[in-house]
Amino acid sequence: xxxxxxxxxxxRGQPVIFIAFDLNKDNLKHVTQxxxxxxxxxxxxxxxxxxxxxxxxxxxxxxxxxxxxxAKIHSVNxxxxxxxxxxxxxxxYSPNTLKSYHYGFVQLLIILxxxxxxxxxxxxxxxxFLYCTNRLKMTESGLHARMxxxxxxxxxVLNRDKFFIEIPRPKKPLKLPKAFHQKDIKxxxxxxxxxxxxxxxxxxxxxxxxxxxxxxxxxxDVDSNNMQVxxxxxxxxxxxxxxxxxxxxxxxxxxxxxYKPKKYLFEGMYGGQYSLRxxxxxxxxxxxxxxxxxxxxxxxxxxxxxxxxxxxxTDVRFIQELLGHKDIKTTLIYTQVSDNAIxxxxxxxxxxx
Numbered sequence: 001x002x003x004x005x006x007x008x009x010x011x012r013g014q015p016v017i018f019i020a021f022d023l024n025k026d027n028l029k030h031v032t033q034x035x036x037x038x039x040x041x042x043x044x045x046x047x048x049x050x051x052x053x054x055x056x057x058x059x060x061x062x063x064x065x066x067x068x069x070x071a072k073i074h075s076v077n078x079x080x081x082x083x084x085x086x087x088x089x090x091x092x093y094s095p096n097t098l099k100s101y102h103y104g105f106v107q108l109l110i111i112l113x114x115x116x117x118x119x120x121x122x123x124x125x126x127x128x129f130l131y132c133t134n135r136l137k138m139t140e141s142g143l144h145a146r147m148x149x150x151x152x153x154x155x156x157v158l159n160r161d162k163f164f165i166e167i168p169r170p171k172k173p174l175k176l177p178k179a180f181h182q183k184d185i186k187x188x189x190x191x192x193x194x195x196x197x198x199x200x201x202x203x204x205x206x207x208x209x210x211x212x213x214x215x216x217x218x219x220x221d222v223d224s225n226n227m228q229v230x231x232x233x234x235x236x237x238x239x240x241x242x243x244x245x246x247x248x249x250x251x252x253x254x255x256x257x258x259y260k261p262k263k264y265l266f267e268g269m270y271g272g273q274y275s276l277r278x279x280x281x282x283x284x285x286x287x288x289x290x291x292x293x294x295x296x297x298x299x300x301x302x303x304x305x306x307x308x309x310x311x312x313x314t315d316v317r318f319i320q321e322l323l324g325h326k327d328i329k330t331t332l333i334y335t336q337v338s339d340n341a342i343x344x345x346x347x348x349x350x351x352x353x
Contacts, residue, residue: 081109111131147167179307190290196259210235227244228244
């Protein structure tokens with residue numbers, strides 16, 4: 001495709017990369033297949049989110065903030081950073097994990113200055129994390145993310161098994177998943193009159209899918225004969241099947257006859273995958289229209305799916321399979337949200353008043 005130019009810029013307050021190309025049907029198809037590509041009427045240009053992945057794909061200059069960070073790393077540690085990045089890529093980690101690990105490891109290299117990172121012992125790394133805790137006042141989740149990055153380097157790049165065995169981790173706070181009441185979700189569907197948007201919301205809730213899984217669904221993934229939907233390479237690159245609700249089949253067929261998607265079940269105006277950001281924005285607009293005041297994004301529909309299944313008596317092991325959880329402990333957290341027996345216990349205050 002004869003691309004003319006890739007230009008970083010901003011659109012509606014968000015960093016984007018504008019794409020210029022010779023306009024014809026074939027080139028337009030290539031651009032729309034990028035997945036997150038959108039057309040800006042005001043800028044008269046196609047654009048994608050300004051991310052490290054797209055900058056690498058388009059060979060666009062490194063982000064200014066990243067360049068500043070890299071400039072602070074001593075030359076003695078730059079080869080180790082390269083090895084670190086290559087190992088992550090070879091192991092097939094997701095772009096989000098790569099970005100998180102990269103940032104966490106870079107922060108350590110900056111602190112080390114001219115000291116070779118490969119020569120660090122467990123005591124030095126322990127002192128570094130004490131610095132992160134006491135001086136930087138990092139949160140538990142932030143510290144865990146940084147520990148994961150450094151642990152990856154020593155154990156996967158340098159092959160030092162159990163390097164972290166003497167370094168304690170902070171206890172993570174227990175955060176319960178937020179679930180909506182079934183009445184609120186029903187109201188959400190009622191106020192969402194756009195057929196595509198309504199179908200997306202019902203797919204999210206009705207099958208307990210992550211929004212990233214919804215945008216990746218292909219037409220061929222829907223098996224109406226067996227009433228199942230194939231979820232390919234979900235989180236952790238794990239395939240699974242989700243049950244297709246009988247109440248949704250008719251609407252899906254009606255949606256398909258109206259919108260006639262070519263490859264993906266939900267496509268943008270000009271083809272290609274429907275944008276994650278568009279779905280998230282649509283959800284918040286519908287939530288506001290429905291008068292739902294509870295805090296939470298579209299992922300709460302997945303939490304609600306699991307919670308309502310438990311309340312209806314579904315075995316937690318089946319819910320684990322439907323959600324695609326690797327560890328049953330992840331699914332068991334929903335039992336703390338939907339314990340109907342505990343809710344029925346009366347406070348002694350009620351007997352006094």
